[in-house]
Amino acid sequence: MPEGPSIVILRELIEDLKLEGTKVLKVIGTTELDKKRMEGQKVLAFKTWGKHFLICFKGFALRIHLMMFGTYRINEHKKVKPKISFIFKDNEINFYTCSLQFIEDDLDNVYDWSADIMSKKWDVKKTVKRLADHNDDLVCDVLLNQQLFSGSGNIIKNEVLYQIGVQPKSKIKDLPLIKLKALATHAKSYAFDFLKWKKEYTLSKHWEVYSQKICPQKHPIKKEDIGKNKRISYYCETCQKLY
DNA sequence: AAGGATGTTGCCTG
């Protein structure tokens, strides 16, 4: 379900309901969090930061993270009980298998909005500069680093590395500047292609390496657990260079 | 139809 673009789709769907400024009438669900706290409160805004979906109330916000298996339903529900459900006058929003957390601080203190690849504030030049602090990191790890590429996940990581012709095990310090720029540029452009394809239900048709057995050039694809978190990297040893 | 995976946290161990 969730890489940054999927969360943007969720936000857009909810924005269409025009619920900002209206009150939550009831909050139910299996979560242990204080649901009463949100009842009768006006939603000031729905925001996203990378994979985080944020419901803003006066003085606090609820952070919803769909993790690996999270789902939601808008004005529908699944058979299983929701983790949390927001009942409005004419609408209901249900979230399943997600991680929930209240944020008490001002969101501007908590989040660097410019780190979100889906944000207008996200910037190639600035990201390339920031990469200088990650010289010893593998390129596959920086693409999962939510402080640098917030919203990027394993699909975006693998597809971007194929697009720029770089193997996941390459270290940042070994990449020529042009590849660092390509890394940042393609991360952003692929995230927006992801958004477009996801809306068309054609995302998986566009995968060139992720979950594939051969690359577009008909070479075999390697599948290997690489990096700090041992996430799966799919890559082509021929089309992608090891620096 | 069993196995794997779009993610993150926090505990345990050496």
Next chain:
DNA sequence: TCAGGCAACATCCT
């Protein structure tokens, strides 16, 4: 003491 490893969470597609 701290970094690394790994379980836990829980669902759906292949």
